[in-house]
Amino acid sequence: MMKMRSFWMMLFLWLSWNASSQSDLVLMRINGKDVMRSEFEYSYNKDKVSLTPKQATPEKYVERFVNFKLKVAAAEAAGLDTVLVLRERVENYRNRLIESYLTDTIAAERAARQLYDKMKAGHRVGQVRVKHIFKYLSQTIPGHALRDAVAHMDSIYEYLRRNPASEVFDACVERYSDDKHTFWVSWLQMPMEFEDVVFDLSAGEISQPFFTPQGIHIVKVLERKGIPPFEDVREEIMARQAQRHGPDRGAKAKVEKLKKEYQYIPDKVGMDELVNSGRTSRTLFTLAGKNYTGNDFARFAAAYPAGVRKQLDAFIMKTVFDYENTRLEQKYPDFRRLVQGYKEQLMLNKITEKEVCERAATDEAGLKNYFEKYRSKYQWKEPRYKGAVLHGVSKRVVKQARKFLKSLPEEEWKDAIRLTFNAGAQPQIRLEQGTFAPGDNVYVDDVIFKGKEATPMVSFPFTVVLGKKVKGPEDYLEVKDRLVTDYQSYLDSQWIARLRASAKVEINQEVLKTVNNH
Numbered sequence: 001m002m003k004m005r006s007f008w009m010m011l012f013l014w015l016s017w018n019a020s021s022q023s024d025l026v027l028m029r030i031n032g033k034d035v036m037r038s039e040f041e042y043s044y045n046k047d048k049v050s051l052t053p054k055q056a057t058p059e060k061y062v063e064r065f066v067n068f069k070l071k072v073a074a075a076e077a078a079g080l081d082t083v084l085v086l087r088e089r090v091e092n093y094r095n096r097l098i099e100s101y102l103t104d105t106i107a108a109e110r111a112a113r114q115l116y117d118k119m120k121a122g123h124r125v126g127q128v129r130v131k132h133i134f135k136y137l138s139q140t141i142p143g144h145a146l147r148d149a150v151a152h153m154d155s156i157y158e159y160l161r162r163n164p165a166s167e168v169f170d171a172c173v174e175r176y177s178d179d180k181h182t183f184w185v186s187w188l189q190m191p192m193e194f195e196d197v198v199f200d201l202s203a204g205e206i207s208q209p210f211f212t213p214q215g216i217h218i219v220k221v222l223e224r225k226g227i228p229p230f231e232d233v234r235e236e237i238m239a240r241q242a243q244r245h246g247p248d249r250g251a252k253a254k255v256e257k258l259k260k261e262y263q264y265i266p267d268k269v270g271m272d273e274l275v276n277s278g279r280t281s282r283t284l285f286t287l288a289g290k291n292y293t294g295n296d297f298a299r300f301a302a303a304y305p306a307g308v309r310k311q312l313d314a315f316i317m318k319t320v321f322d323y324e325n326t327r328l329e330q331k332y333p334d335f336r337r338l339v340q341g342y343k344e345q346l347m348l349n350k351i352t353e354k355e356v357c358e359r360a361a362t363d364e365a366g367l368k369n370y371f372e373k374y375r376s377k378y379q380w381k382e383p384r385y386k387g388a389v390l391h392g393v394s395k396r397v398v399k400q401a402r403k404f405l406k407s408l409p410e411e412e413w414k415d416a417i418r419l420t421f422n423a424g425a426q427p428q429i430r431l432e433q434g435t436f437a438p439g440d441n442v443y444v445d446d447v448i449f450k451g452k453e454a455t456p457m458v459s460f461p462f463t464v465v466l467g468k469k470v471k472g473p474e475d476y477l478e479v480k481d482r483l484v485t486d487y488q489s490y491l492d493s494q495w496i497a498r499l500r501a502s503a504k505v506e507i508n509q510e511v512l513k514t515v516n517n518h
Helices: 001-022 037-050 058-077 084-101 103-120 143-161 166-176 193-199 232-246 251-261 268-277 293-301 308-325 331-361 366-372 395-406 410-420 441-446 476-501
Strands: 026-030 033-036 129-134 184-185 209-211 214-227 284-286 290-293 384-392 431-435 462-470 503-505
Touching: 026 037, 026 058, 033 037, 033 331, 037 058, 037 184, 037 331, 058 331, 058 476, 103 232, 129 143, 129 166, 143 166, 166 476, 184 193, 184 209, 193 209, 193 214, 214 476, 232 268, 232 431, 251 308, 268 308, 284 293, 284 308, 290 293, 293 308, 331 366, 331 476, 366 395, 366 476, 384 395, 384 410, 384 441, 395 431, 395 462, 410 431
Parallel strands: none
Antiparallel strands: 026 033, 026 503, 129 184, 129 214, 209 214, 284 290, 384 431, 384 462
């Protein structure tokens, strides 16, 4: 039986190779759906610069690719591909992308080469390694929450500007950022808003706060690498130019080529009648075997005020481009993959937000259980001081405040000081409460960690501390930002495990060996 199965597998492979010859091959089937080698190659080559060593070869990249496709399939099963907002975003993206395919390729390539040379001569190297303080902002964030987020990031930036040391930036990332990873950014890979900032920064430089569609960032560039060869980024440059600058000047040249390709045949009688009298019902021209008449022209001209001759030229160009537009996916595999990739990424983001991000943000019981289970990973390398620093107007006042707070739960300290010692016109106590690592607070360093002697505050010259040394967080809320990130990774791994458990994945190992080698 095994020999017979091996025979049929070898026969299948032989037939695939010989029937397809130089054409595409089925690389895998996921839940019965074929995935062609070209689609896998496109995804692998696009992601290659950001892959970890564990994913650096096609064989190792397969797991990541399959997980991606299973998540997209889950989004489709949830109906996310039919959501109006997503469909509109995909259509808008496609419309922007179309422009690069409706221009003369020689003219477009010449412009792309000029842009490449300009970027190569300037700051836009091929890759920059960055770390950022990032706060995710929902597209539906209320105005007051947006203002609070902006104010918070502005205050962080001002603090960094006064304290430019690398360890200070790293500490802010750990404390405030929704993404704590260091990563490489390739040119033409990230949103334009992100690229416009990071590629203009020198190594070691920190950006001011800025927005992208994902949220608000403060970025630090750690390292820069050279730009890849023009041939490797040609298509992406041309597509990006279309997004940023609109139709290429080679559009007219493109129309002339398409006229020949689709057997454009003008009808002189009909055109002369239109030009001389301003109207006609005759055929004006034929394109791909279809007649376009004066009635078709009239509907177009009603929305395009101009002279008749100019209207006719524009009508011909629009008709040619409209027909070409219906055939782009068929003619240009890279166009089809760009649109498909954009749509799938939107679907992935939406389903991930639902399955991972929203759950991690609201599942307090899950966060607490995760913290208790993995408490050891959140232990600090050195003890910290958990408590409060009290600055008072007199020695008597700070002693009274310290004694008073000892009898209260920590979560009531701030209100107690506000209502008891600072209720009058002149505040008597300034309170700093938290968990302090060495270097976080000069007064804690002085009293607890035996650091440099702290200079008393001018208005509150008497200082005492209240609290205790701790080796690790006592409550999950103390490390919630980091915990949410870790819990998201945990939820993602559990989700993938469920998807893989119910999926049927078949991979043709022989075809896999030919990736980027055929």
